């Protein structure tokens with residue numbers, strides 16, 4: 001594939017905001033900016049007055065210092081995306097207020113959204129991630145999978161916000177894989193899917209939940225191959241999880257960003273990469289076969305059997 005300005009591959013980061021504070025992600029964003037990269041940061045616009053056992057450490061846009069920091073990132077060209085209204089489940093009204101807050105503060109609704117943790121308003125989450133009836137049933141048999149159910153796409157639920165999602169949000173993350181080039185796993189992305197009418201387009205990403213996983217995934221061999229193959233890499237991670245300490249970026253991550261930045265890469269936000277891929281497409285709805293293949297590849301990857 002060819003990329004704008006003669007670049008040979010595309011690379012971006014999709015930063016889920018869990019655990020993020022100004023203190024622990026600012027050094028990482030400074031390093032990304034220094035490396036000439038503009039990536040995508042998700043945010044939680046609303047505070048969580050009910051408290052959160054697992055996700056309490058992250059800051060929200062109702063914290064003024066954090067809001068100012070995120071606005072400065074947006075002014076530099078980083079994309080601001082949604083990780084839901086806040087760290088715990090939101091009824092429709094809080095989800096709506098969260099979207100309006102982002103519009104008011106950043107001038108536009110977020111174009112991209114990622115489901116978060118166990119939030120009940122997640123879209124097509126849990127066993128609903130699978131269209132294949134067999135995989136849906138298998139997933140529902142896993143321990144714990146029945147304890148939380150997800151209702152963002154369920155019109156009869158107080159958590160429903162599918163109509164707002166389809167009106168305002170273009171891209172929603174679906175499957176993740178432990179490899180760099182997403183065109184190998186999901187050459188059709190971004191794609192529409194029959195049966196998920198509240199999502200405009202889905203896409204896949206590489207999976208590296210924290211700094212250790214990120215550094216392990218981005219070996220020089222893999223980065224060289226990404227460039228050779230003209231691939232597209234979007235790494236899903238949490239930049240709040242160990243990427244910086246005492247105001248400094250992790251040494252190994254810093255080396256990775258510098259190594260990548262010396263290559264001929266197109267380093268732009270995730271939505272910009274997806275817009276570009278869409279313009280190159282002829283059709284956008286995933287065929288039944290391609291959908292089934294993607295679902296099985298995801299399962300194989302999670303079972304560590306991927307080729």
Ligand SMILES: [Zn+2]
Pocket residue numbers: 016017018083115116117
């Ligand atoms: Zn999350």
